[in-house]
Amino acid sequence: MTQEKHRFESGFPKIGIRPTIDGRRKGVRESLEEQTMNMAKSVAALIGEHLRYPNGEPVECVIADSCIGGVAEAAACAEKFSRERVGVSITVTPCWCYGTETMDMDPSIPKAVWGFNGTERPGAVYLAAVLSGYAQKGLPAFGIYGEEVQDSGDTSIPEDVKGKLLGFAKAGLVVAYMRGKSYLSMGSVSMGIAGSIVNDAFFQEYLGMRTEYVDMSEFVRRFEEQIYDGEEFARALAWVKENCPEGADNNPAQIQTSREQKDKDWETVVKMTMIARDLMVGNPRLAELGFGEEAMGHNAIVSGFQGQRQWTDHFPNGDFMETLLNSSFDWNGIRAPYTVATENDSLNGVAMLFGNLLTNTAQIFADVRTYWSPDSVERVTGHKLEGHAAGGILHLINSGSATLDGTGEQQLDGKPALKPHWEISEQEADACLKATSWRPASVEYFRGGGYSSDYLTRGGMPMTMSRINLVKGIGPVLQIAEGYSVDLPEGVHDVLDKRTDPTWPTTWFAPILTGSGAFRSVYEVMDQWGANHGSISYGHIGADLITLASMLRIPVNMHNVAEEKLFRPRAWGLFGTSNAESADYRACDNFGPLYK
Numbered sequence: 141m142t143q144e145k146h147r148f149e150s151g152f153p154k155i156g157i158r159p160t161i162d163g164r165r166k167g168v169r170e171s172l173e174e175q176t177m178n179m180a181k182s183v184a185a186l187i188g189e190h191l192r193y194p195n196g197e198p199v200e201c202v203i204a205d206s207c208i209g210g211v212a213e214a215a216a217c218a219e220k221f222s223r224e225r226v227g228v229s230i231t232v233t234p235c236w237c238y239g240t241e242t243m244d245m246d247p248s249i250p251k252a253v254w255g256f257n258g259t260e261r262p263g264a265v266y267l268a269a270v271l272s273g274y275a276q277k278g279l280p281a282f283g284i285y286g287e288e289v290q291d292s293g294d295t296s297i298p299e300d301v302k303g304k305l306l307g308f309a310k311a312g313l314v315v316a317y318m319r320g321k322s323y324l325s326m327g328s329v330s331m332g333i334a335g336s337i338v339n340d341a342f343f344q345e346y347l348g349m350r351t352e353y354v355d356m357s358e359f360v361r362r363f364e365e366q367i368y369d370g371e372e373f374a375r376a377l378a379w380v381k382e383n384c385p386e387g388a389d390n391n392p393a394q395i396q397t398s399r400e401q402k403d404k405d406w407e408t409v410v411k412m413t414m415i416a417r418d419l420m421v422g423n424p425r426l427a428e429l430g431f432g433e434e435a436m437g438h439n440a441i442v443s444g445f446q447g448q449r450q451w452t453d454h455f456p457n458g459d460f461m462e463t464l465l466n467s468s469f470d471w472n473g474i475r476a477p478y479t480v481a482t483e484n485d486s487l488n489g490v491a492m493l494f495g496n497l498l499t500n501t502a503q504i505f506a507d508v509r510t511y512w513s514p515d516s517v518e519r520v521t522g523h524k525l526e527g528h529a530a531g532g533i534l535h536l537i538n539s540g541s542a543t544l545d546g547t548g549e550q551q552l553d554g555k556p557a558l559k560p561h562w563e564i565s566e567q568e569a570d571a572c573l574k575a576t577s578w579r580p581a582s583v584e585y586f587r588g589g590g591y592s593s594d595y596l597t598r599g600g601m602p603m604t605m606s607r608i609n610l611v612k613g614i615g616p617v618l619q620i621a622e623g624y625s626v627d628l629p630e631g632v633h634d635v636l637d638k639r640t641d642p643t644w645p646t647t648w649f650a651p652i653l654t655g656s657g658a659f660r661s662v663y664e665v666m667d668q669w670g671a672n673h674g675s676i677s678y679g680h681i682g683a684d685l686i687t688l689a690s691m692l693r694i695p696v697n698m699h700n701v702a703e704e705k706l707f708r709p710r711a712w713g714l715f716g717t718s719n720a721e722s723a724d725y726r727a728c729d730n731f732g733p734l735y736k
C-alpha cells in the first residue's frame with residue numbers, strides 16, 4: 141500500500157439522516173411515510189453531491205432503516221448510526237412527531253433538525269417543540285426552517301434550506317473527523333511562544349483529540365539509523381533539484397555557508413520532510429524496511445515543529461519541510477496537504493486545521509507582522525493605497541509553513557485561487573513551484589541554515605484570517621477577519637518587503653471593515669489580533685468557522701461576518717437575541733466543551 145492510501149485508510153465519519161414521523165397508525169403515519177422518507181433521500185443526495193472528504197471522495201450518508209415514530213425506532217436508528225460510524229445527525233420531518241421520544245440523544249454528535257415549512261402538516265411545530273426539548277436537556281441543536289411555505293407534495297429543497305443543511309453538515313463533519321485524532325508536537329516551546337505550550341486539556345475537551353509529543357532528537361535518530369524510505373529519498377531529492385530553484389543568498393558574504401554545506405542542507409531538509417510526515421501519519425514502507433513501530437505514526441491530523449531554537453541553532457530550519465507538507469503537492473504528485481504549524485504554535489495549527497477541514501484547501505501560516513497605514517505607505521513609497529487596500533494593509537510574512545498554494549497560481553473562473561487537491565492540475569502545481577524560489581536562511585537567525593520559500597501572494601483573492609487564543613478563566617476563543625489579498629505595484633512591494641526579511645513569502649492582506657468594534661479600521665484589526673500568528677484560508681469562510689466554533693463551544697471574540705449569515709444552535713437565541721457576541725460567550729460557557 142502506498143503511503144498516501146495508508147493515510148486515509150481508517151475512513152471517514154458519515155452523516156446520519158433521521159426521518160421522524162407522527163407515530164399514529166391507521167391513517168396518519170401511513171399517509172406520511174413516503175413524503176418523510178423522500179425528504180431524507182433528498183438531503184442525502186444534496187450532501188453527496190456537494191460535500192467531499194479530505195481525500196476527494198463524496199461524503200456518505202446513512203438513512204435510518206425506518207421512519208422514527210417513537211423511542212424504539214429512535215434507539216434502532218442510534219444503533220445503526222453507531223455501527224455505521226455516523227458522526228453528525230440531521231433529523232428531517234414534514235409533520236408533527238413526538239419531541240423527546242424521537243430526538244437524537246447522543247451528546248457528542250452535532251445535530252440539526254429540518255422542519256418542513258408546509259401547513260397541511262405541522263413540521264414547524266415539531267421543529268419548535270423538539271428544539272425546546274434539546275435546550276431543556278442541554279443538547280444544543282441547529283434548527284432549519286425554510287422561509288417560504290412549500291406545497292405538501294413538493295420534494296425539492298429550497299435554496300435557503302440547502303445553504304443551512306450544507307453549512308451545518310460541513311462544520312459537523314469537521315467535529316466528527318477531529319475526534320480521536322492527534323496533534324503531534326515535534327519539540328516543545330519555541331522561543332517562549334505561548335501557543336507552543338501544547339495544552340492537552342484544550343485538545344481533549346474541546347476537540348476530542350489527543351496530544352502526542354516527540355523530541356526533535358527523533359529526527360536525528362532517523363537520519364542516522366536511516367529510518368526513512370531510501371528509494372523515496374532519492375526520488376524526492378531529484379524532484380527537488382528540478383522543481384525547487386535555490387534563490388539568492390541574502391546573508392553578508394562573510395557568513396554565507398559553503399556550496400558543499402548548502403547541498404548537504406538540501407538533503408537534510410528533504411529527509412526532515414519525509415520524517416515529519418511519517419511521524420504524523422505513519423508509512424507502510426517503513427514496516428517493509430524493518431521499522432514496524434515507526435511505520436505506525438501518531439494518527440496526527442495536525443502537527444507543529446518547534447525548530448527555534450535548539451534545532452535551528454544547529455540543523456537546517458523547518459521551513460522547507462513545513463511548506464511542502466502544507467502544500468497540495470510534492471514529489472509524490474498532487475495530494476491533500478498535511479497541516480503543520482511553525483514554531484509548534486498549536487493554537488494557530490488548530491485554526492489551520494479548521495480552515496483545511498472546512499474547505500479541503502491548503503492554509504497559509506504567517507506572522508502578523510506589520511500594519512501599514514495608507515499614510516505610512518505613501519510616506520515610504522509615494523504610493524497611495526486604493527481599492528480593497530484603501531484603509532491600509534497587513535503584512536503577513538513568516539519564514540516557514542506558508543503553503544506553496546498561497547502563491548495564488550491556481551485558478552477558479554480565471555481568477556487566482558487555492559483549490560482542493562483534486563481540482564488542481566499539474567500545470568497549476570507547476571506554476572506554484574515556478575513562482576517560488578528557495579532562499580538560504582538568514583544565518584543570524586538560523587545558524588543551522590535551511591531554505592525559506594520566497595513568493596508573493598497574488599492579489600484579489602477572498603481570504604479569511606483566523607486564530608485561536610487561550611484565555612485563563614474562559615478557555616479558547618476564536619477570532620476571524622475576512623478580507624482580500626492585495627497586489628501592490630512591484631516597486632512598492634519591494635520597498636516594504638526589504639524592510640523585513642525579503643527571503644520570506646509575503647501576503648498583503650486587507651480586512652473588510654464594517655465601521656464598528658475591531659473592524660473600525662485596519663489598525664484596530666492588527667491591534668486586536670490575539671497573538672503573533674494567523675492562519676489564512678482561501679475564501680470567505682467566517683460563517684462556517686462560526687458555526688463550527690459554536691458546535692465546539694468556542695466563543696468568537698471578533699469577526700466581520702454579516703449577522704444574517706450567522707448559523708448557531710437554536711439555544712444560542714435563548715441567551716439573548718440583540719447582542720449575539722455576548723450570547724455566544726454565555727452559551728458556550730453554559731453548555732461547556734463538547735467532551736468534558
Ligand SMILES: C[C@H](O)[C@@H](O)[C@@H](O)C(=O)CO
Pocket residue numbers: 448483507538539585672673
Ligand atoms: C526568525 C524569527 O525568530 C521569527 O521566526 C520570529 O520573529 C517569529 O516568527 C515569531 O513568531
Ligand SMILES: [Mn+2]
Pocket residue numbers: 482483506507538672673
Ligand atoms: Mn512566527
